[in-house]
Amino acid sequence: MLGREYDTQLCSIARSLEVVGERWSLLVVRSVFLGARRFDELQEMLGITRSVLTTRLNRLVDEGVLERRPYSQRPPRYEYHLTPKGRQLWPVLHYLMRWGDEHYPEPEGSPRVIEHRGCGGHPDDHLTCDRCGTRLEGRDLRSLPGPAMTARGLTTPRIPATS
Template sequence: MRSDYDGQTCSIARTLEVIGERWTMLVLRNVFLGLRRFDEIQRNLGIARNVLADRLGTLVEHGVLEKVPYQERPVRHEYRLTEKGIDLWPVIVSLMQWGDRHAPTPAGPPVLLRHRDCGGAVSRHLTCEACGAALGPRDVRSLPGPGAPPDHPLLVARGAADGG
């Protein structure tokens, strides 16, 4: 693996070796939102197939995603988050919330995060704004927000789940 951060003794630099390539965070966002198959991710992002294959390969190689077969003939795989990948949830949420605050879309946020138990919004500190509970990825639902375009990965994933 080529290292862009040779000679740096830095946890951030080592992290960027795994997730710092262009497209990687959007690939992870899509997997978190339910798009797990190569063709779904590729179609939604409009990313070149070879670039996507490279990004997915790196994420699998580093244990962030795992390839799981969903079809035998021909063999096809989907990509699922490992525990190591799920540990990136706070990073994804922080980037999303930063974008909602500092680079908002005119229609509003494309995704709303809500506490599964009470429906409260997720704070910047990853707690529920309604009940105060500390939240992790399994405690939160992602819902389409007012700024979600029809091709948003959350809506695409829901359509696929509904057979659409």
């Protein structure tokens, strides 16, 4: 992680990376956007160790990107939901996905396709639906398996575990 003190620079990107710059942090946020809410779902989707996932979830909760909501009293169990602050990350994830699709393409095509729930259109470069012209937010969209995932018989992203 970067240091918390910026004696030689004033940089919003560096401050942001303190929260979401570690590899697993953005992948956790992505997985919550995709609908994984519970610890075991996140661990399965990511293929991440329990200790790394616990650390990342705690950090994202402490920073106000995610919130924990109880779903079981005995034993105590929690779901993780995006806060308004966390939902503001969807354009970052969307542009990273598009950048990866362009510069590191899969032979079969994109792993995921983002679709406007309202009409089936897709976000354009300005985060507007290319079909109906609606300005899109994360809650307006659904993520579907794309050609690469379909060709491999997958329905959810699976990332090899490393810490």
